[in-house]
Amino acid sequence: MDRTGKIILVASVLLLLGAPVLQQMLGPKREPVPDPALEQNATTGTNTPPVIGPAPEENGTATPETPTNNPTASTNAAPVTPSSPAVPEPVVKETTATLENEFVKFTFTSRGGGVKKVELKQFPKEIGEEVANAGPVEMNLDRGRLPLMAFEPRTASTVDTNPTADRPYPAAGSVYDLTHTHSNVVMTATFGDWNVRKVFTMAADYQLQTQVTVSNSSTNSLSEADFYLLTGTAIEPLNTSQMMGLNFGTMWFDGDEETKVDQGWFDNKPLGCMCMPGGDPRNNYVAGQGNVEWLGAYSRFFLQAVIPTEPGSAVSVHEFRLNPLSDTEAVAAGKKVKNNQMAWETAMSIKVPSLAPGTEKTFSYTLYTGPREYDRLKAIGAANGGNQFHLLMDFGKWFGWVAEGLLRLMKWMEPHLGFLKSLKISSWALSIIVITLVIKLIFWPITAKSTRAMKKMAQVNAKMMPEITKIREKYKNDYQKMNMKMMETYQKYGVNPLSQIGGCLPMVIQIPVFFGFFTMLRSAVELRGSEFLWAADLSAPDTIAEIAGFPINILPLLMTGTMFLQMKLQPAAPNMDPTQQAIMKYMPLMFVFFFYSASSGLCLYWTVQNVLSIIQTKMTKVDPDEDNKVEVIPPGKKPKTT
Known part of the structure; x- marks a missing residue:
């Protein structure tokens, strides 16, 4: 190749690879999305979300709320809303429990009724001889809005698909009763006449089986209603010195193809180029028509993803900023720390059918929180009907086959070298x-x-x-x-x-x-x-x-x-x-x-x-x-x- 051709080719490669870096360095800074719930938590010095509805008892059980049973024109499902405006509540006592195996440890919380923290035992938080005794990688969602696998009712009368709308479910989690046995964790809560019971059970490697049962405890039939299951939060890397740290985002699969929702979608730059000035930023993504086979949020090496037994109704991805690190956390994180990180909260819409008095509906889910290992994800996908779960590796549509082949070759060589x-x-x-x-x-x-x-x-x-x-x-x-x-x-x-x-x-x-x-x-x-x-x-x-x-x-x-x-x-x-x-x-x-x-x-x-x-x-x-x-x-x- 002559040098003129090389200039064109190399410049093109640099433009493709360097766009994210230029965006970080030169692009306009996104302003934090104001959130009263987070601001209230910050003033009290905790990350405890305010509870929707009347104040719960000190033992941490949820207080029943009165549902609205009128179906909406757009979704034919009724939002579940509190019977009276929220009032200031005292700090609710938190109940926690753990389940673990040789790969992972899950910590559950009654605040939001989900997974508060995930510890990956096989992966040290820090690398190097000087940190040989470092603790495990933590996928800690405390600085987010809701814990992983929280199950919340839709509170909006309709689902607003406007790209600048707020999420259609509470920003702060409800309080659940929590009980723990040697093999599972059980959580229960009441939303008006809807009773929700969640059972978490350890499965193979990094998987957690979850059953959610919604029942009608009233003497009247309840109309179809929407709930949201929190499936993970993609968080901007804390270390600003890593160029490769831009590899984080969310993805979902509709049975035919995967859809990636990342910084490019939210920035919404002209021509789709992150280096371009201007644009109309978005913070709310809604998609899906009863065809959500899995939904995941990933960082560079690890991911959180949920596979439903029955396809989910829709996908919701909401952009927000985490609570700032405390002074102690910032010092522990090191020098080059990006405080007030951007995060994308993913939720799967679950349509609960009309239920007669005393009847119930059970939904089953597989939660995976672990490394992005191709063979492992491929096996999970095969075990769940061939749902292409390995696409969460995000190798890309154009050259993904090359990346897959190179990874297979490298893994084949590694034991011999x-x-x-x-x-x-x-x-x-x-x-x-x-x-x-x-x-x-x-x-x-x-x-x-x-x-x-x-x-x-x-x-x-x-x-x-x-x-x-x-x-x-x-x-x-x-x-x-x-x-x-x-x-x-x-x-x-x-x-x-x-x-x-x-x-x-x-x-x-x-x-x-x-x-x-x-x-x-x-x-x-x-x-x-x-x-x-x-x-x-x-x-x-x-x-x-x-x-x-x-x-x-x-x-x-x-x-x-x-x-x-x-x-x-x-x-x-x-x-x-x-x-x-x-x-x-x-x-x-x-x-x-x-x-x-x-x-x-x-x-x-x-x-x-x-x-x-x-x-x-x-x-x-x-x-x-x-x-x-x-x-x-x-x-x-x-x-x-x-």
Whole structure:
């Protein structure tokens, strides 16, 4: 590929990869969404949500509320509303319980009737020898509005689908009675004449089985009503130094395809580009028509997702900001902390049918709160009717098949590459290196042909450039004549500038592989805690020290250095002007800007790729055979045709 083509191609790649970074740095800051419930909690120094309805008793049981049984025109379901305006309540005593296995520990709360905290025992919160005794990763929702698996009635008369509307269910959870046995946790609450009973039972690995039974305790039939099940909260990363931290969002599946709802949807920028100014921000997403097969909220490595036995009625995703960290929490979190984080709360609408007196309806759900491991998610999907649960890996629709293949190959290699662990080179690091080598060998014949053609062109350029330079100088004020004279010179030497476009083919072919690798490494939890020499964690930047608060990351610098050397070995195209040459010369500096805080695993891949390209360029020689020599055509003579 000639350098002009490379400028276009590299700039396109940088635009695609760097858009989220530019958005964080240059984009307008979203203002927090005011919320009286959160403000009230902040003033009392707790995160306890106010309780809707009359004040409950001190033992934490919910007080019955009077429902409204008139169906609405838009949903044919009645909202369940309190009989009187909310009044200030005393602090309600919280009852908690836990269920756990070797993988996960769930902490339940009576406030909101759901999961207050999830601890992933297999994954330490911090990586490195200095934090060897770090506690487990916590998926702690205390700073959110509602606990995981809270079950709340629809309080709005209709579901407002306006993108700036509020959520259609209470912002603060109701209080449940909680009882605990050795094998399950049971919660009960009353909403008017609706009785709700939830039973939580541990299942395999990171799964929790949940049964929700809604019954009619009155002497009258109750009309159809809507409830909402809280399925998880996607939270903006706390550490602002990680470029890859933008990989968080929500996703749901309708039986045919997945729909991703993330920062791009909420920012609503012109042309869908996060770098564009303006836009009409949104904070409320509503979709689904009785076809919700699963709904999840994910961070870079972990996710919370719910699979219903019967498809859910609709999806609700609401954007808000969490309560600020306390001073103690902020200090514990480290220096580069993004306080007042953005969060997206997901809920599944559940349509409870009309019930005669004394009858009930039971809904069953599987909750998964654990790592985004492809094989594990694939198995869960297969066990639930093949519902494509693995799409929560978010590999993307275009290059997802490449990312999946690369991940499978890396996982197949990993058990066989642990022989350098004593040198602090993990099997996952070696897998990245070996896969990069394999990819390079596969594309070697194509790239070698392109490299050979460029070297031949360099020979022609050496003879032609003096004339090109004179033409540029002589006709610098007449671009039309300059181009005409340059075309005459190209014809004289038998050069067709358009033929250089074919040199782009090797790089174009490798674009799916690059994006597949980028996507796979972005969310591969297997890299978390894997070492490579000085890099203690391939999923994070390889910072070895800080100077005045600025991190020193080695692999991005090595990547940039090898990129400079690689470009230096590439001959310049004859039609490249000085401005283009300057852009190409300093292009690696743009890469170090975008990738300086990227994961060391991605920088390792790119550095190895650059080194192999340098080796190939040095090894590739111009064919010495007479038939392959460059022919310089005298003026007036046409090139030979075959």
